[in-house]
Amino acid sequence: MTSPAYIGRFAPTPSGYLHFGSLVAALASYLDARAHGGRWLLRMEDLDPPREVPGAQAAILQTLEIYGFEWDGEMERQSERHDAYAKVIDRLYEMGIAYACTCSRKQLENHHGVYPGICRNAQHPQHDAAIRIRVPELEYHFVDRVQGEFRQHLGREVGDFVIRRRDGLYAYQLAVILDDAWQGVTDIVRGADLLDSTPRQLYLQELLGLSQPRYLHVPLIIQPDGHKLGKSYRSPPLPADSAGPLLTRALRALGQEPPEELSHCRPHEVLEWGITHWIAGRIPRCRTLAEAQLR
Template sequence: MSGYRGRFAPTPSGPLHVGSLVAALASFLDARQAGGEWRLRIEDIDPPRCPAGAADEIQRQLEAFGLHWDGPVLWQHDRDDAYAAALARLVEQGLAYPCSCSRRQWRDYAVYPGWCRDGVREPGKPVAWRLRSDLGLRPVVWQDRLFGEQRFDPAELGDVVLRRKDGLWAYQLAVVVDDADQGITDVVRGFDLLDNTPWQRQLQHALGFPAPRYLHLPLIIGEGGQKLSKQNLAPPLPLEDARVRPLLHQALASLDQAPPRELATAPVAEQLAWAVAAWRPERIRPDPHRPAEPDDLPTR
């Protein structure tokens, strides 16, 4: 192994679709060409959004497309102690604070205005925990492997929630702790998460975690100009081999890897062997949004 370790971390709110296939495939190819590991993490910290059986379906879909992961699956529902320890460290540093405010109260502001930074405004009400985005690492600068230098002031993005009022952990803290604990060196994911990176870099810096390299991918856009997503009822990926083969070929084409036409009917293992050897992320056109071709959308 090369020391490279990537990951795919879906939320099991429903089955995978073409957009998530493209992200998983790019992450898988990047890891395999580097001779590294590819881990699977199930981000199920929000149980109300995660119907029974969805995580199992995701694993079956990945296996149908030949995207086999290394090591055991990491489940976020098992990680409460790790997240609590990280939050306690942030509180000790004065970088996290309790907040009683509701979204309705600050609806006239573009981002949360930090009203509870110096003390809870409404004691006795349930509180969330927020990150002090005005402290710590500022500005946040990193080199995205596709989109080049990125520079953000996290204070302009607001104080992101780390733990919700209902006690559930929020994405930003969980993903940073999990990436560090899993030894993730490279994150390959959709462009819609690029502006989450400043908060995550702040948290990595505050907690003393190494920063992975980032490769953000153009989003696959469906009809109406919306990102293909479960919320927008994107069709689920098939499991039948006869439908998987051409869809895998289309996903490679969506990543601008120019797979040979005759590969479209080849077995999944043959397509992936070609793709690992041929993988060139620099071929991807750095358009933040990429319209899906009609053939990219599987039928139900």
């Protein structure tokens, strides 16, 4: 029997720098993988070069090492997978499911995030256009291991969504499902801010005949003003000299019950305790947790 494979995913953008919120999600993924005898793979989701912070990739890897995370195999970069994404878009065009869209943000601002299908039958050329995928008038649902059953009607709540931006950059929704399949990912553990994206990914997986992994969405750690950590420059990066205390605090955010003295231990000792005592069922069944309440 093949061992489960999990993915540690990191974006080298201002909001993707390792901070406490991303530590909580990474820790949940890592502990769930190791507790089930699985592999923990690493992926740099560098799809947006204009927003990438110079040196961010190296800083993320260094922080992961300082905090005791050990990944299996070589790190993969989405920036090296563009040819694979382009081939799939060509395939979706051949299937009559993808089309070019020239709509501006101004045209769409009154539609509350649901694309109204303006360019569906316009047959615009692909040049200088976003690429959208037609969605069915169907409700997609799945059972999240923590959040429970989640339902979303793609037609009414999302509309045809973008898989390649007008500037030529590939969309997260497409890249992530292709890379998960390519890397053999069986289990995805990530923040609850991506819960709403999952039905779109289920639809793409179904269209392309890809296997669907199990999902577990952990609560998003938010700032006092309600924004996610990392969404602004007010979220400081993880300090190198506080690995033990912050890992222990992250365990508590995930509903685990580490002893107080664990915060004085070295990172690998905290992780070993976490793997041995990991119970995913203790993760709070909520979308968000306020950072101030976890101190």
